[in-house]
Amino acid sequence: MILIIPLIIGSIIITSILSLQNISGVRAKFYDIFELSGIQLMNKLSIEVNEIAEDLSRLSTNPILANSPTPINYQITLLQRQINLNNSEYLAVSVYDKNGTAIIDTSDESPGENVLQEEFFKQALAGEPYFDKNPDEIAYNQTGFHFSAPIYDSNKVIKSIMDLEVSINFINNVFNNTLFHDETKNSSLYFISRLIHNDGSVIYATTQQNDPQVTNGQHNLNLPLPGNPIADYKKRNSQDSILITVPESENAKGYRSDGNWTLLLDGNLSTVMSDYNNTVKGFLISSILILVIAVVITIIAVRKITSPITHLKNSALELSKDNFSKEIMVEGLNEVKDLSISLEVMRRNIESSKKNLIRKVRERTRDLERANEELRTKEFQVNSINNELRISNRAKEEFLSMISHELKTPITPMKLYIEMMQKGNKSENLNEFQRKALTIMHRNILKLETIIDDIFTVYKLELNSFPINKEITNIVDFVENNMSGLSPLMKDKNIMFISIVNATGSMFCDPVRISQVLFNLVNNAVDHVPEQGGEITIRVDEEDVSTSKMSFKDNDNKHSRSVIFTVEDNGIGIQPENIDGLFKKFYQIDTGLRRKFGGTGLGLAICKGIIESHGGKIWIDSSYRNGASFKFSLNSY
Amino acid sequence: MKVLIIDDNESITEAVKDFFEFENIECKIVNEGRLGLSEIENQKFDLILLDIAIPSYTGIDILNELKRQRIEKQKIIIFTASVFKSEQIDDFLEIGVKEVLTKPISLDKLEYIKQKYLKT
Numbered sequence: 001m002i003l004i005i006p007l008i009i010g011s012i013i014i015t016s017i018l019s020l021q022n023i024s025g026v027r028a029k030f031y032d033i034f035e036l037s038g039i040q041l042m043n044k045l046s047i048e049v050n051e052i053a054e055d056l057s058r059l060s061t062n063p064i065l066a067n068s069p070t071p072i073n074y075q076i077t078l079l080q081r082q083i084n085l086n087n088s089e090y091l092a093v094s095v096y097d098k099n100g101t102a103i104i105d106t107s108d109e110s111p112g113e114n115v116l117q118e119e120f121f122k123q124a125l126a127g128e129p130y131f132d133k134n135p136d137e138i139a140y141n142q143t144g145f146h147f148s149a150p151i152y153d154s155n156k157v158i159k160s161i162m163d164l165e166v167s168i169n170f171i172n173n174v175f176n177n178t179l180f181h182d183e184t185k186n187s188s189l190y191f192i193s194r195l196i197h198n199d200g201s202v203i204y205a206t207t208q209q210n211d212p213q214v215t216n217g218q219h220n221l222n223l224p225l226p227g228n229p230i231a232d233y234k235k236r237n238s239q240d241s242i243l244i245t246v247p248e249s250e251n252a253k254g255y256r257s258d259g260n261w262t263l264l265l266d267g268n269l270s271t272v273m274s275d276y277n278n279t280v281k282g283f284l285i286s287s288i289l290i291l292v293i294a295v296v297i298t299i300i301a302v303r304k305i306t307s308p309i310t311h312l313k314n315s316a317l318e319l320s321k322d323n324f325s326k327e328i329m330v331e332g333l334n335e336v337k338d339l340s341i342s343l344e345v346m347r348r349n350i351e352s353s354k355k356n357l358i359r360k361v362r363e364r365t366r367d368l369e370r371a372n373e374e375l376r377t378k379e380f381q382v383n384s385i386n387n388e389l390r391i392s393n394r395a396k397e398e399f400l401s402m403i404s405h406e407l408k409t410p411i412t413p414m415k416l417y418i419e420m421m422q423k424g425n426k427s428e429n430l431n432e433f434q435r436k437a438l439t440i441m442h443r444n445i446l447k448l449e450t451i452i453d454d455i456f457t458v459y460k461l462e463l464n465s466f467p468i469n470k471e472i473t474n475i476v477d478f479v480e481n482n483m484s485g486l487s488p489l490m491k492d493k494n495i496m497f498i499s500i501v502n503a504t505g506s507m508f509c510d511p512v513r514i515s516q517v518l519f520n521l522v523n524n525a526v527d528h529v530p531e532q533g534g535e536i537t538i539r540v541d542e543e544d545v546s547t548s549k550m551s552f553k554d555n556d557n558k559h560s561r562s563v564i565f566t567v568e569d570n571g572i573g574i575q576p577e578n579i580d581g582l583f584k585k586f587y588q589i590d591t592g593l594r595r596k597f598g599g600t601g602l603g604l605a606i607c608k609g610i611i612e613s614h615g616g617k618i619w620i621d622s623s624y625r626n627g628a629s630f631k632f633s634l635n636s637y
Numbered sequence: 638m639k640v641l642i643i644d645d646n647e648s649i650t651e652a653v654k655d656f657f658e659f660e661n662i663e664c665k666i667v668n669e670g671r672l673g674l675s676e677i678e679n680q681k682f683d684l685i686l687l688d689i690a691i692p693s694y695t696g697i698d699i700l701n702e703l704k705r706q707r708i709e710k711q712k713i714i715i716f717t718a719s720v721f722k723s724e725q726i727d728d729f730l731e732i733g734v735k736e737v738l739t740k741p742i743s744l745d746k747l748e749y750i751k752q753k754y755l756k757t
């Protein structure tokens with residue numbers, strides 16, 4: 001659409017240029033025609049002048065006038081007849097003697113004037129025919145020219161001067177038959193034709209009455225005659241006028257004159273050109289109109305199509321920038337309007353959903369803040385409870401510690417004395433009863449110590465303040481040390497105590513605590529094996545942990561393995577219904593057993609606490625039928 | 638050979654004294670902190686067994702006072718029920734703290750002390 005506009009403008013400009021070129025072509029044609037006519041006119045004029053010159057020559061050489069002593073009256077009659085025969089424009093013929101005195105005058109006017117000082121007389125007296133090209137007042141008060149020639153006698157001596165007075169009408173006759181005659185001024189061509197002497201005076205003009213500068217033949221026309229007319233007239237040309245100068249043709253010979261004539265054609269082309277100009281003007285006006293219309297259409301097109309689309313584009317851009325608040329209202333073509341309406345509907349939808357979203361987010365935020373506030377309150381409460389718990393835990397711990405210490409302190413001197421009494425040389429002085437009493441006292445003191453320690457340990461485990469100091473422990477060495485440490489327990493019942501170690505390498509544990517576990521398990525076993533033929537076995541096996549069970553912590557272990565400890569005995573075993581509660585505090589299978597086997601009922605709970613603190617597991621192998629089989633696992637290293 | 642035992646529990650000090658006397662080692666009992674300090678100030682013992690948890694004037698008070706008075710190069714064994722940090726021993730090395738043993742005092746520990754510090 002927009003592409004058409006420059007095309008229209010371009011074609012208009014091209015046609016305008018072409019038509020303007022045609023205008024100047026028309027002008028040139030006109031000029032050629034007028035110049036040709038001017039040249040023809042001047043040729044005619046020359047022919048006329050030549051005819052006059054010939055007439056004069058014929059008259060002046062007429063033997064009647066030259067030689068024969070014909071009476072004056074006869075001579076006048078001859079001359080008058082001659083004039084009438086030739087041309088009515090010949091107003092008069094005069095003959096002057098050498099002194100300038102008229103001898104013959106056909107005009108019958110008094111020839112009293114002496115023409116001795118007149119130019120035509122002087123020139124003719126010099127011996128050649130002369131044409132005075134400046135018009136003058138001649139006979140019958142008319143304007144005209146003097147054609148003069150000497151009249152020679154038979155001796156070729158100038159006898160007298162002949163003067164032929166020619167009315168300016170002869171020029172008029174020439175002009176009348178041409179394009180430039182007055183009567184033609186009604187036509188579309190209008191010319192002022194002037195015959196100008198080279199001294200600047202106007203000899204003849206076709207439209208004297210219309211030319212304010214020329215009221216008679218003598219008026220000076222201030223139009224300088226150009227030295228080089230061809231170059232100059234072009235400059236004078238304007239759109240509506242043509243100025244053509246045609247010099248006098250040079251075939252007018254056989255006489256002398258006081259100068260040359262030039263034809264000045266001043267043509268007014270306005271009437272000729274006006275139609276053409278009107279056409280061109282109309283064309284130009286319509287061109288401009290089309291141009292204006294094109295521009296207007298462009299503007300309208302921009303307003304109606306481009307501008308709404310740009311507006312829409314900007315609106316869409318705004319939308320893309322998340323700016324949904326500005327209403328989209330674009331007036332334009334139907335399609336653009338439809339698009340605008342769709343866009344507006346979309347914008348409203350988005351805006352409303354955005355508002356909804358914002359409202360919802362706000363609500364949620366408020367809810368969250370409320371929840372947060374509640375959480376903070378709860379957290380504060382939890383913290384303060386925690387703090388209280390911590391304080392109370394510490395108090396509990398301190399209390400336990402104090403109780404334990406206070407309970408143990410009285411035992412210390414008792415134990416010291418009993419042991420001192422039992423020792424070597426002093427025991428020799430004791431009788432059987434005393435020795436027995438000391439043994440029982442000592443055993444019970446030890447039990448009491450164990451009970452106190454167990455209670456303390458189990459509570460510490462519960463308070464999570466039981467210290468575990470893990471170290472890399474060689475499995476074989478560890479088992480060996482424990483075997484020798486636990487052997488004394490086997491003495492009383494003469495129990496067969498063996499170890500089977502199917503594992504190498506190390507494990508990461510607190511050896512003291514794990515020893516404690518082994519002690520408790522073995523000690524339990526000692527209590528439960530029969531009096532004769534008791535057997536206790538400590539077995540250590542290595543077990544691959546399947547990859548699915550691998551924890552991240554174990555990743556540094558190239559082959560993540562766990563070590564399984566088993567403590568087996570050939571005792572009475574554990575009934576399946578009793579297994580569940582076995583690791584609980586103060587649990588024993590029944591009161592009768594407790595009496596039989598002693599123990600605090602804390603041992604297994606302590607074991608469980610210690611093993612779980614190591615990340616291991618403790619359980620009873622219920623498939624074992626020969627007695628009891630306790631197992632626990634630890635990570636190998 | 639002369640041993641000093643400073644502990645507020647009279648039964649324990651008596652037992653310890655008996656232990657050493659059975660071994661023909663003279664043992665002086667002190668059951669109060671300040672008295673213990675003045676004993677150390679007044680005479681030189683071959684070994685001092687010092688309980689930390691003594692009421693009113695503790696074992697730590699005694700050690701600090703000894704340090705302040707620059708009474709050095711003693712042979713002191715500390716007994717404590719709680720964990721005594723190793724840095725704390727470092728503070729009293731100059732005075733002559735040799736070792737920290739955990740309570741309760743047992744016959745084995747006394748035998749160990751006798752073997753280690755009281756061999757003629």
